[in-house]
Amino acid sequence: MGRIKRYVAAGLVALLAAGPAAAARHHAKHHVQRGKASYYRMSGQKTASGKIMKPGKLTAASKTLPLGAKARVVNTETGKSVKVTVTDRGPYVKGRILDVSPKAADKLGMKGDGVAEVKVKPLEIPAKDESPKR
Numbered sequence: 001m002g003r004i005k006r007y008v009a010a011g012l013v014a015l016l017a018a019g020p021a022a023a024a025r026h027h028a029k030h031h032v033q034r035g036k037a038s039y040y041r042m043s044g045q046k047t048a049s050g051k052i053m054k055p056g057k058l059t060a061a062s063k064t065l066p067l068g069a070k071a072r073v074v075n076t077e078t079g080k081s082v083k084v085t086v087t088d089r090g091p092y093v094k095g096r097i098l099d100v101s102p103k104a105a106d107k108l109g110m111k112g113d114g115v116a117e118v119k120v121k122p123l124e125i126p127a128k129d130e131s132p133k134r
């Protein structure tokens with residue numbers, strides 16, 4: 001038991017020495033979220049990442065995942081899943097954890113209802129903030 005504690009402590013020290021950004025990436029990459037997702041149609045408008053929202057791309061808006069992060073989204077009712085890139089902030093509706101693009105919503109089988117229960121598993125967290133520089 002003492003050996004395990006030492007390994008855990010050494011890992012935490014290494015993570016903290018790498019800085020708060022590394023600690024945040026580590027936490028975000030291993031934190032699965034569950035909740036409601038919806039889809040949004042803001043075609044042609046600029047997103048928080050500075051990119052133009054294109055409904056035919058597999059993108060999402062998240063309040064917690066960093067811009068540029070990639071995540072696997074699973075519709076827990078149908079089992080359908082899709083890999084998305086976070087390009088925007090949101091959703092701004094109480095009780096929702098993610099907004100997805102129309103193409104992602106179609107692949108998840110949620111366009112009819114517009115909302116679905118999902119599981120969001122981060123896959124890749126960017127090493128640096130990918131927000132546009134102002």
